[in-house]
Amino acid sequence: MRKQIKPGIFLTVIPMKQFKTVRIAVDFLTELKPQRQTSRLLLANFLETCSNKYPTQQAIARQLAALYGAEFSVSSGRKGQLQILSFMFESLADQYNPQKNSLQAGINFLNQIIFHPLLTANEFETKNFAREKLNLQKMLLSVNDNKQLLTYLKLQQTFFSSAAQQEPSFGTLAELGKITAQSLWQVYQQMLKEDQIEIIILGDLTFAKAQAAVQTFEFVTKKPQNLPVFYQQELVKKIKHSQLHQPVSQSKLDLGFALPIYYGSRQFSAALLFNAIFGGLPMSRLFLKVREAAGLAYYASSSYDSFRGWLLVQTGIDAKNRAQVIEIILEQLAHLQAGQIADSELADAKQTLLNNYYSHLDSQSSGLNRALFSSLTNRSWTAAEWTKQLLAIDSAQIAQVAQAVRLQAITFLEGEKSK
Amino acid sequence: MKIIDHPEFQEHECSTQLANGLTVKIFPRKGFHKTAAMLRVEFGSIDETFAVGQKETQRTFPAGVAHFLEHKMFEQPDHDAFETFSHLGADANAFTTYTNTNYLFTTVFNVRENLETLLDFVQQPYFQPTAIEREKKIISQEIKMYADDPSWQLYAGILANLYPKHPLAKDIAGTLASIQQITATDLLECYQAFYHPSRMTLMVAGAVNPNEVLDWVVANQARKTFPRAEKIFRANLTAQRIQGPTIENRVIVLPTQRVKAAFGIKGTDKVDTISQTGLKYSLALELASSIYFGELSDNYQWLYQRGLIDDSFSFEIQVDRGFHYLIMTGETESVAEYFANLEQMLSQTTSSLISANQFEMAKRGLLGGEIAALDSLSSILNQDQGLLFGQATIFDQIKIIKELDLITVTHVWQRFLQTASFSKFEIDPRGENQ
Numbered sequence: 001m002r003k004q005i006k007p008g009i010f011l012t013v014i015p016m017k018q019f020k021t022v023r024i025a026v027d028f029l030t031e032l033k034p035q036r037q038t039s040r041l042l043l044a045n046f047l048e049t050c051s052n053k054y055p056t057q058q059a060i061a062r063q064l065a066a067l068y069g070a071e072f073s074v075s076s077g078r079k080g081q082l083q084i085l086s087f088m089f090e091s092l093a094d095q096y097n098p099q100k101n102s103l104q105a106g107i108n109f110l111n112q113i114i115f116h117p118l119l120t121a122n123e124f125e126t127k128n129f130a131r132e133k134l135n136l137q138k139m140l141l142s143v144n145d146n147k148q149l150l151t152y153l154k155l156q157q158t159f160f161s162s163a164a165q166q167e168p169s170f171g172t173l174a175e176l177g178k179i180t181a182q183s184l185w186q187v188y189q190q191m192l193k194e195d196q197i198e199i200i201i202l203g204d205l206t207f208a209k210a211q212a213a214v215q216t217f218e219f220v221t222k223k224p225q226n227l228p229v230f231y232q233q234e235l236v237k238k239i240k241h242s243q244l245h246q247p248v249s250q251s252k253l254d255l256g257f258a259l260p261i262y263y264g265s266r267q268f269s270a271a272l273l274f275n276a277i278f279g280g281l282p283m284s285r286l287f288l289k290v291r292e293a294a295g296l297a298y299y300a301s302s303s304y305d306s307f308r309g310w311l312l313v314q315t316g317i318d319a320k321n322r323a324q325v326i327e328i329i330l331e332q333l334a335h336l337q338a339g340q341i342a343d344s345e346l347a348d349a350k351q352t353l354l355n356n357y358y359s360h361l362d363s364q365s366s367g368l369n370r371a372l373f374s375s376l377t378n379r380s381w382t383a384a385e386w387t388k389q390l391l392a393i394d395s396a397q398i399a400q401v402a403q404a405v406r407l408q409a410i411t412f413l414e415g416e417k418s419k
Numbered sequence: 420m421k422i423i424d425h426p427e428f429q430e431h432e433c434s435t436q437l438a439n440g441l442t443v444k445i446f447p448r449k450g451f452h453k454t455a456a457m458l459r460v461e462f463g464s465i466d467e468t469f470a471v472g473q474k475e476t477q478r479t480f481p482a483g484v485a486h487f488l489e490h491k492m493f494e495q496p497d498h499d500a501f502e503t504f505s506h507l508g509a510d511a512n513a514f515t516t517y518t519n520t521n522y523l524f525t526t527v528f529n530v531r532e533n534l535e536t537l538l539d540f541v542q543q544p545y546f547q548p549t550a551i552e553r554e555k556k557i558i559s560q561e562i563k564m565y566a567d568d569p570s571w572q573l574y575a576g577i578l579a580n581l582y583p584k585h586p587l588a589k590d591i592a593g594t595l596a597s598i599q600q601i602t603a604t605d606l607l608e609c610y611q612a613f614y615h616p617s618r619m620t621l622m623v624a625g626a627v628n629p630n631e632v633l634d635w636v637v638a639n640q641a642r643k644t645f646p647r648a649e650k651i652f653r654a655n656l657t658a659q660r661i662q663g664p665t666i667e668n669r670v671i672v673l674p675t676q677r678v679k680a681a682f683g684i685k686g687t688d689k690v691d692t693i694s695q696t697g698l699k700y701s702l703a704l705e706l707a708s709s710i711y712f713g714e715l716s717d718n719y720q721w722l723y724q725r726g727l728i729d730d731s732f733s734f735e736i737q738v739d740r741g742f743h744y745l746i747m748t749g750e751t752e753s754v755a756e757y758f759a760n761l762e763q764m765l766s767q768t769t770s771s772l773i774s775a776n777q778f779e780m781a782k783r784g785l786l787g788g789e790i791a792a793l794d795s796l797s798s799i800l801n802q803d804q805g806l807l808f809g810q811a812t813i814f815d816q817i818k819i820i821k822e823l824d825l826i827t828v829t830h831v832w833q834r835f836l837q838t839a840s841f842s843k844f845e846i847d848p849r850g851e852n853q
Contacts, residue, residue: 018450019794020428057723061714065780069787092787096428127724135729138750141676142731145569247674248567250560283505295553298560316564344506351508351528358452358527359510362625364794415567 001207002375005199005214008222012371013210014202021090022203023364024106026114026217027372028085028195029227032078034163038171039179039187040076040085046124046132046184047087048074052116055125063109068092068099070106074113078169080307081228082376085191087114090364093204103205107216115218117188123181124188133176140173147413150244151252152314155411158242159256161233165308196225200371202364229376230262231308240409249417250298251319255329256409259304259311259401264379267401268306269390274401275304276349278336279313283348285332286313294328296321311405319414330407339399346398350390357386420633425814428793432814433629437637439645440617444812445632446624446799454625455525455796456534458541459805462488462613463518464593465586465741468654471612477652480609481600482586483558483593486515488606490554491546492522500540509533515591518740519805525796530627531635538621538639544610546603555598562592569675570748573846576671577681577746580842584663585656587742615648616640620805624796656741665840672847677750679846682761686743687838698808699819701738702785703831706823708734708745710781711768711832718764727757740807745835758843769836778825786820789813 002012030036054060064070070091077084089106091097099105118125143149157166197219201210235258261271272280279286279302290300300315317325360366361383374380381389420435433445464485470477492513493500504511509526522541526533565571579588592598623632656662665685691697712718712734722728732749751757792798792813804811811819 016450018448021791021794056720057714058717058720061784062780065715065784065787067783067787069784069789069791071788071791090791092790096790097787131724131726134726138677138729138752142750143676145675145677147567249563250567281505282510283502291557295556298557298564316560348506348508352505352510355508355510355527359525362451362453362796 002371003207003211005211006219006221008224009197009219010199010375011207011211011214012198012200012375013205013207014200014367014371015205015207016202016367017204018362019203019364020093020096021364022093022103022106022201022205023088023090023368024103024110025198025200025368025372026087026110027198027200028191029198029376030083030191030195031228032081032083032164034167035175036083037076037078037164037167037169038175039184040083041170042133042136042176042179042184043188043191044074044076044085045136046129047113047117048072049132050118050125050128051113052118053112055118066099067102067105067109068097070109072109076170079229079376081231085195103201103203103210103213104216107213111216111218115192119185122185124185126181129181129184133179137173137176140170140176143168147246147248147250147252148314148316150246151254151411151413152312154242154244154413155254155256155312155409158240158411159310159409162231165231193220194222196222196227198372198375200368202367227376229307232260233258233309235406236408239407242409242411244411244413245416246413247417248415250316251322251415252413253315253317253322253325254411255313255326255407256411257311257313258309258406258408259404260309261306261401261404262309263306263373264377264381267397269386270393270397270401271304271306272353273346273349273390273393274336274398275302275311276353277341277345277398278302278332278402280304281349281352285336286329289328289332290315290325294324296325296328300325322412326410333402333405336402337399337405339395341395341398346395350393353390354387358383420629423814428790430793430814432812433633434810435633437616437640439640440615440648441636441640442620442806442810443633443636444620444622444803444810445627445629446622446812447627447629448625448793448796451626451796452527453525453796454527454530454623454627455523455800456537456621456623457521457523457800458537459620459622460520460541460614461518461618461806462520462609463516464589464591465517465656466613466653467586469612470652472649474652477654480605481593482589482597483591484601484605484609485520486592487554487558487598487601488609489513489515489520489522490558491551491606492541492544494545494547494550495540495543496545500536503536503540504533507533507536517587517591523800534623534632534635535639538636541614541619542643544607544614546606548603551601551603551606555601558592558598559595562590562595562598565590565592569673569679569846572671572673573679573681573748573844574746576669576846577683577748577842577844580666580669580844581683581685581744581840582662582742583666584661585742612649612651616645617648618806620803620810622800622803624799662742665842667841668843670845670847672849675846675848677848678752678754679748679750680754680757681746681748681844682758683842683844684745684836684839685842686745686835687840688834690738690743692738692740692807693809695809695811695815695819697738698804698811698816699823699827700831701736701743702816702819703823703828704736704738704745704835706781706785706820707828707832708736709785710773710777710828711764712747713781715777715781715784722757722760727751727753727760754845762841765836769833773825773829775825778828782820782823786817789817789820
């Protein structure tokens with residue numbers, strides 16, 4: 001159940017008896033803007049390590065331990081055209097927790113973190129700020145060590161036309177350099193004032209109990225917003241190429257395709273099935289044809305971002321096999337476009353997607369995500385509806401999805417130690 | 420079937436050993452949709468030298484043979500087990516560690532069929548020479564991928580420092596050269612030695628009725644015959660001459676962005692891995708490490724505030740068949756200070772006493788995390804000790820943590836450190852490439 005408890009502030013409660021813990025998420029939502037992602041991540045990192053009441057990481061760690069191993073994190077991410085800063089708290093439910101009133105304890109803790117940050121005069125406390133800025137700088141530098149990620153980021157930059165979508169969701173070193181303790185505090189004040197808030201609580205509790213508990217939060221009311229969610233862009237006629245060179249032995253080849261079908265839309269389940277058969281599942285075409293049959297790759301898989309209309313293929317290969325791998329990938333796509341899908345292949349994919357769907361019901365973080373997506377898109381469905389919809393898809397519908405797929409960008413990371 | 424009730428968690432666990440020696444543990448979880456199962460074989464990467472039946476026949480196999488075997492088990496005479504799981508809607512996987520091999524699946528549908536698939540393919544060897552050659556290409560890619568991963572290299576590097584002549588010094592997957600030597604005969608010999616039901620544990624957790632699961636497993640096993648399990652003589656890997664003297668300091672250059680530094684402590688005191696005593700030892704070390712070097716600790720805070728460590732800092736404790744160690748890893752800007760401070764802090768732990776308050780807080784943290792882990796089927800299975808530590812389960816771990824007291828934890832920590840040897844390993848980015 002979801003309800004607006006104050007203008008711009010929404011509470012969703014998911015009552016479930018299945019788990020030993022209660023999980024609370026407080027999500028701040030705003031429209032994605034270029035050069036904003038860096039400051040949001042730095043905010044997340046700063047707020048995760050200190051507050052006025054808990055001025056050090058140690059003080060926070062001790063409080064969480066005292067609450068019997070409670071978990072707490074702050075993260076920043078992107079979903080379609082949205083920027084989401086998320087506070088998460090989880091602790092043992094009352095019946096397993098010698099410390100009673102775990103829900104209220106969690107909300108009190110989050111309230112301290114969110115509304116009483118560590119400040120000196122009119123800026124974030126500078127020592128903690130400087131350290132977190134430095135740590136983020138080091139983290140951004142370490143990205144170069146992860147060649148798979150590096151290739152992905154290069155492809156993202158090549159594929160997207162919007163500046164905000166081109167950027168890594170964790171920002172850039174150039175932007176980070178410009179942020180000061182004062183400017184970041186201003187960004188945070190604006191965020192507290194303007195962002196839409198989604199509070200989502202999952203556990204063995206009622207809406208009334210949750211609503212009473214969240215009264216503690218010192219939220220101010222917000223101007224109602226109409227937040228954009230899905231990102232769309234024009235197709236390009238000429239495929240864009242980009243290349244990286246790295247002193248490693250394995251090369252990486254990533255392909256970016258447009259797949260303009262969005263979360264919860266009419267063709268959504270067919271698009272999921274298409275991705276599953278193409279490269280999303282362990283026994284997908286890409287796995288069988290690129291890795292197993294041709295022995296050309298250690299990994300070859302696809303993933304589908306239904307908030308950005310993006311289909312991504314990632315492979316790890318020997319540099320010399322590049323042309324052959326592209327050929328096999330496109331050949332597999334052509335087969336699906338022609339509707340060449342065996343009944344058993346389709347049935348397996350359906351069964352696996354249903355398996356994934358029901359499996360996610362056993363995960364608290366999936367529960368919180370589903371609730372957030374349904375709030376953002378106004379699209380949700382029951383298990384029975386989903387099952388029925390998925391089982392009804394035929395190979396012609398999947399071919400239709402495949403026909404909408406357009407290769408737009410290719411990124412190659414050449415391992416220079418390759419033999 | 421033995422049933423143990425845990426009313427404080429509204430849970431129970433069931434276990435039994437079948438006539439053929441297979442140990443079965445079942446953890447039903449109310450309200451769950453999913454079932455996870457794992458079949459563990461007590462054969463890992465360090466078991467490269469052993470004899471079957473007679474001690475004199477001891478032989479050394481090429482490094483990476485356990486991992487290779489894991490890859491090849493999925494191939495069956497008329498089908499691929501991985502495909503069968505896929506047809507049945509399950510998500511299947513396998514992994515090899517230093518001391519065991521694990522085959523697992525999670526599923527919502529067709530639990531019985533998936534369970535039979537798991538038992539059948541792991542209990543049916545089929546090694547075709549041409550397929551083995553093809554697998555060498557795939558595993559070579561996997562080895563290359565690990566070689567490119569600095570975090571993995573850091574861990575492997577410090578282990579090689581601590582145990583220079585021990586199989587722990589080698590990658591679980593072996594080397595590009597060693598896997599080339601692996602033959603169908605090697606795989607079959609290892610299989611026949613270790614893949615006996617008496618050296619396996621089947622663990623099932625989630626949306627299951629334990630009696631029903633047990634009936635399925637019993638019926639499945641009754642259809643098969645197994646030879647008598649012969650005694651295995653593993654090479655004694657605890658001897659100092661095999662472990663090798665610890666390499667105290669080593670630096671390698673890799674094209675990474677930042678210095679990665681690992682500090683390793685190799686325990687040389689004797690730890691019993693047969694009974695739960697060893698598990699208690701392991702959990703006490705875990706608790707002591709979190710008190711001295713976890714986020715709760717003054718040490719962590721001191722290092723963090725001076726920028727000598729960041730979020731990448733972590734420690735890992737392994738207490739396993741024939742070895743135990745504590746490894747601290749992190750990225751740092753000033754590696755000399757990082758090591759000097761860790762060493763000094765470590766030496767201070769032997770004289771500075773843990774306060775009752777510190778102890779209580781750290782214990783609460785560990786205990787709460789362990790109870791919360793009951794919500795994750797994969798945690799229930801992964802934390803299970805299989806045939807080690809008196810076949811301890813996650814519930815035993817919770818119980819042991821509850822019972823740990825300050826004196827035990829201090830005592831274990833002192834005992835571990837007293838005869839331990841130390842090592843430093845560093846990955847330096849300042850290569851020709853930079």
